Each structure stands twice: as structure tokens, then as C-alpha cells.
Amino acid sequence: MGAQINAGWADRLGSTARVTLIVVISILGIFMIGMVAGFSYAVFEDGKLPTKPLAYIIFAAMIGFAALVGWVLATLIRSLRPQSMSGFDRRYWRMWAVIVGLSIPIGIGFVMLGVSDRANGISLVLSNSPIAPLTAILGSLALGVLLIASAVIYHRTIDDHEERAYLWGSTIAFYFLALAFPLHWLLARGGIVPVLTIGVALLLILLSCIVQAIAWALLKFR
């Protein structure tokens, strides 16, 4: 039933060393995100794709390095987990690895789009300034592929119990949205809150995702 986890080089380190490395690599990861954001800010202008090939080579190198760091981190974390896993658990963790692996480069891309908005640099993905048509098409395709592929992989992997937690979480999140939008509209008409903008709409959708995640986690892990 169970399969031995072979984390190779990580198994040869003590548990204290492994935990220390996980913390250090995680902190370095945060700095790396800052570096990517800074680099993006330097090469992107007004939401247009960079014209110099060197920029793409550096981006590819950054993504490759991020994948390597992610693999090291995943190996270290895996080595700290119990020594046997069921077939379901292996499929489940592999599924998350694939989804996170798909999300990281696309997430970096979206952060770059936000950072490229020089007028509202800190607004990141909530930015609403114009971008080049090609960038918009590529971004839409990447987001569509990510969401559809992730949803298919996720729903084909999870068990009956998690499916129910997910569906209830989604239902609660829908009720949240169905209440939040008309409430905001009414309150905006009364001059109590600002008029609904795309930024506020995205924020409400983001909040509904958080509501969904909380409900999902409560139902799955209670």
C-alpha cells in the first residue's frame, strides 16, 4: 500500500539542518520575488513586451532557477513527511506540485504586468492601465490554460470528501458574491462607499476566493 519516499541527499541531512534550510530558502525566495519584480520594472515599459532578446534569456534563467529552488524546497519538505504514502496521497501531492508548477511562471508574469504599470506600480494585479494587445492575448491565454488545466487535474485527483468540501466552499463563496455586489451597489448609490470600479470588483472576487478557501479548509480538516 505505501511507497517509500526517497528524498536522496535530503535524507543525509539532520532534521534541524533541513528545517533551517527550508526557512533560509523561503526567505531567499521572498528576496528573489523582489528581484524579479525589480528586473521586470526595469525592462517592461508601459505594459509592452521587451524587445531585447537578452531580457527573455534572463527571464528564462530566473524561471529555471526558481524551478530548481522549488525542487530543493519540495525535496526538503518531502523528506520531513512520514516515510510511507498511499497511492492516493502520492497522486494528491503530485497534483499540487503540477498546479503550483504551472502557477509560478504565470503568477510571475502577472506580477510583471502589474509592476510594468509605472503610474501605479504598487497596485500589481489590480492595475487597470492599458497594455499592448499581444501582452493581453498572451496573458489571457496563460490564465485560461492555467485555470482550466488546474481545475481538470484537481477534480480528477481529489476524493469524494474533498469534492464535497470544494462544492460547499464554492456555494458559500457564490452567496458571498451574490450579496457583496448588490450591497456595494446600493451603498455606493447612497454615497457611503466609492462607486464600483474594476479594482473593487477584482477585490470582491479575491475576497470570495478567500471565503471559498476558508470554507473548503474547515470542511476538509475539521
Place this chain on the structure above:
Amino acid sequence: MENRLRILRAERGWSQAELAGHLDVSRQAVNAIETGKYDPSLPLAFKVARLFGQSIEQIFLDEVK
């Protein structure tokens, strides 16, 4: 819904993780069924019944009765 899953598992000396492995579900699913927080779908209930060689009614108790 009440059920005898914990008793049947204990009789075989299995942990929740081991039973989850036999049923191809997560350990959280087994725990949620055992504590009555989640009623399994019909396919999963049949899987449980097949694993323990009993009928669904012998494992999952009809509260109306």
C-alpha cells in the same frame, strides 16, 4: 449518519491512514466518516462494504430505524 467503520477498522488493527490507503481516499475522509461529519457517496459506501465483506446496511446505520 452513524456507522461501524471505526469498530471494523479496529478489528483489523488498521490505522486511519491504512484504511484510507485501502479505499483510495484521504485520511481526512476516513476520519470524517468515522466521526459522522460526512456521509460517503454511494460508490464509496459500496467500496467500504466490499472491503469489509458486509452489506452497506450492516456498516452504515439507518437512523430512522
